[in-house]
Amino acid sequence: MATVNVAVLGAGTVGSQVIRLIQEEGGDLAARAGADLNIQAVVVRNVSAPRDVEIDPALLTTDANQAIDNADLVIELIGGIEPPRTLVLRALSQGKTVVTGNKALLAAHGPELYEVAAQNGADLYYEAAVAGAVPVVYGLRESLAGDKILRVLGIVNGTTNFILDSMTSTGASYEDALAEAQRLGFAEADPTADVEGLDAAAKCAILASLAFHTRVSIDDVAVEGISSITADDIAEAEAGGNVIKLLAIAERVTKDDGTEWVSVRVHPTLVPRDHALANVNGAFNSIVVDGESAGRLMFYGQGAGGAPTATAVLSDVVAAASHIANGGNGPRELVYANLPILPRAEAVTRYQVQAEIRDRVGVLAEVAGIFAANGVSIKSVSQRDANDEVSEGSGDLKTAVLTILTHRATEGSLEQVVADLNDSASVIEVSSILRSEVSA
Structure with missing residues (x-):
């Protein structure tokens, strides 16, 4: 049997965990790949640092360049942009196969990596870059290659899902839920990439590129995180039979003139309680794919963690080792469609707008007029007391909170509605804007 x-x-x-599984399951992995997997080097920052898994000290090195030069297959699991970009390019430029789980690198520099790989006959695999153990990359690229994908949406960040789930189940504030996530290890000390939606946006770009055969970068994705979500937002959602989830949404949009575009966005979203995504709890991930012929499919599983993500890495390693030992090529970048990216202002969805208003005669008609003037149709309106008072020169006036649900409208139209509401003397504050992307 050949050795890789x-x-x-x-x-x-x-x-x-990748190293542990190769050591423990080497025989089975070799049988599946048709080649023995020989770990020749493990590149680390500090060879003396304590580790959760026992690694032969003779394998540990800080010399990444030498490790790459002597390998047939390079597994990049450092994360971030640099030095991974430089190291992956070094491997690909030598025709070496690379397996990576680095979504940030792919979302920012994917085209560059693909081009260098193609120029040098190298293979680039990245199943672990999206949703951990959930095989959605393979599903889109291979299993659904015979279909036309219309939409991909789902929960692709376990940290934010854990936080929102905690807020929903316990009534906790965002700050308390985040602190609990950090205490349990679900959130980093600096949670910015997760809670501001950047991690989900990188994954959204990768999924859109696969689904629509178009180069999509993280810069193309409209992003809104969860840091502004309040306990009141959660309660209002529950009152309407919904939960709030941070969704990554990539869809094929056909305009009236027949042209097709790609819309990509990440934002907190109202999801009906009886929708499958509403029941994805904790740090789990779930992605729903709508195909023109296959209909709706759902991928669900552990989206993070050492061992689950390692299984996704090893699925690529087995395929890559088989090609190295027995011939063949890995997947190539397919961007033949080259669809344009839909401007954020033209994206269409439904909205829930919450505003605190002065509770006096004529205000509701004024607010409705603002929506109508901007071409946004109102589906329903509810009102409750705000339980506070606003002081004016002539005395204290009661205030109320309006919750307005709309029919489908463009982001641009909604943004103008919000601007006009904020300019109105009858509106104290637009306190919350949530989108509704899915039906029960």
Whole structure:
């Protein structure tokens, strides 16, 4: 049996589990790949640092360049942009196969990596870059290659899902739920990439590129995180039979002139309680794919964690090792469609707008007129007391909170509605805007 020499770049949470599984399951992996997997080097920052998995000290090195040069297959699990970009380019430029779980790198520099891989006959695999153990990359690229994908949406960040789930189930504030997520290890000390939607946006770009055969970068994705979500938002959603989830949404949009565009966005979303995505709890991930012929499919599973993500890495390693030992090529970048990216202002969805108003005669008609003037149709309106008072020169006036649900409208129209509401003397504050992307 042939031997494939492997260099592992990074021995953190995922890298250490990849090494463990290769050591423990080497016989089965070799039988599946048709080649023995020989870990030749493990690149780390500090060879003396304690590790969760026992690694032969002779394999540990800080010299990434030498490890890459001596390998047949490079597994990059460092994360971030640099030095991974430089190291992956070094491997690909030598015709080496690369397996990575680095969504940030792919979303920012995917085209560059694909081009270097193609120029040098190298293969680039990245199943672990989206949704951990959930095989959605393979599903879109391989299993659904015979269909036309219309939409991909789902929960692709476990940290934000854990936080929103905690707020819903316990009534906790955003700050308290985030602190609990950090205490349990679901959130980093600096949670910005997760809670501001950047991690989900990188994954959204990758999914859109696969689904629509078009180059989509993280810069194309309209992003809104969850840091502004309040306990009141959660309660209002529950009162309407919904939960709030941070969704990544990529869809094929056909305009009236017949042209097709790609719309990509990440934002908190109202999801009906009886929708499958509403019941994705904790740190789990779930992606719904709508195909023209296949209909609706759902991928669900653990979206993070060392061992689950390591299984996705190893699925790529087995395929890559088989090609190295027995011939063949890995998947190529398919961007033949080259669809344009829909401007954010032209994206269409439904909205829930919550505003605090002065509770006096004529205000509701004024607010409705603002929506109508901007071409946004109102589906329903509810009102409750705000339980406070606003002081004016002539005395204290009661205030109320309006919750307005709309029919489908463009983001641009809704933004103008919000601007006009904020300019109105009858509106104290537009306190919340949520979107509604899915039906029960």
